[in-house]
Amino acid sequence: MPWLEALVTTRCGGSSQGPYAELNLGLSTGDEPGTVESNRALLRRVLGLGDHSWHRMHQVHGDRIVPAGAEAEPEADGQWTQEPGRVLVVGVADCVPVFLWDARGRRLALVHAGWRGTALGVVGRAVESLRQAGAHAADLWMSMGPSIGPCCYEVGPDVADRFPNAAVRRDTARPHLDLRQANRLVAQAAGVGAECILGDPPCTACGSANFFSHRRLGPRTGRMWAAAWIRDDAT
Secondary structure, eight states: TTTTEEOOOEEESSSSOOOGOOOOSEEEEEOOOHHHHHHHHHHHHHHOTTTTTTOBBBSSOOEEEEESSSSSOOOEEEEEEEEEEEEEEEESSSSSSEEEEETTTTTEEEEEEHHHHHHHHHHHHHHHHHHTTOGGGGGEEEESBBBBTTTOOOOOHHTTTTTGGGGGEEEESSSSOOOHHHHHHHHHHTOOOOOGGEOOOOTTTTTTTTSHHHHHOOOOOOOOOEEEETTOOOO
16 A cells, blocks of 8 residues: 555564574563664664664563553553554564555554464454544455464473464374464454465564564574554655
8 A cells, every 4th residue: 555554574674693693672572782783773764764663572472452652661462552653562583473554545554463362353442442543344455474384383282272273283193373363363253355465474483584573583683673654754
């Protein structure tokens, strides 16, 4: 869309060292705070968004969605906005970053969907928030960023049993969860058309040379950022 900008960073190009190399944007796993802030400043500078307000969350693997700017770093797993100049941010390292936008009304939401949030229907909550703001389901589109794929996401039966069979592979010794498919199903149940759900993102675990992956690399690894914003010059 000409009014919408969105991206997911890779792990390449920053200043972090060791297991956090290179462009770690997260503070929660032990990297040097000054280095992380340098990486964040680099991202803002490269994108030319130093004068925008950046809206991060304290992600808790729940289903709470908030309007961007309503709280400072809220405990939530999704934000939405219809105001230019607000950059929505989600930190990921296997969980699914989900972009939702209202093609007619110029509204967008960005969601953090791990297995717990997906099981709670966090994407459906984001759809509901956009609809309460005036969006119509027929105008909503969705895309997902790099995240762990069903090829690598082995889970226990207790987790697998929380999801429909269409989102679980059981042709291996232990179940494998397809988080992308699970979120597609949640979005469709909330009214997003199947034809409006775009893309098949790469697996972060398979691609751990380019992406941070908690499952592949362990807890001492970095975080990528998904970001989305409405352009100031959108017409």
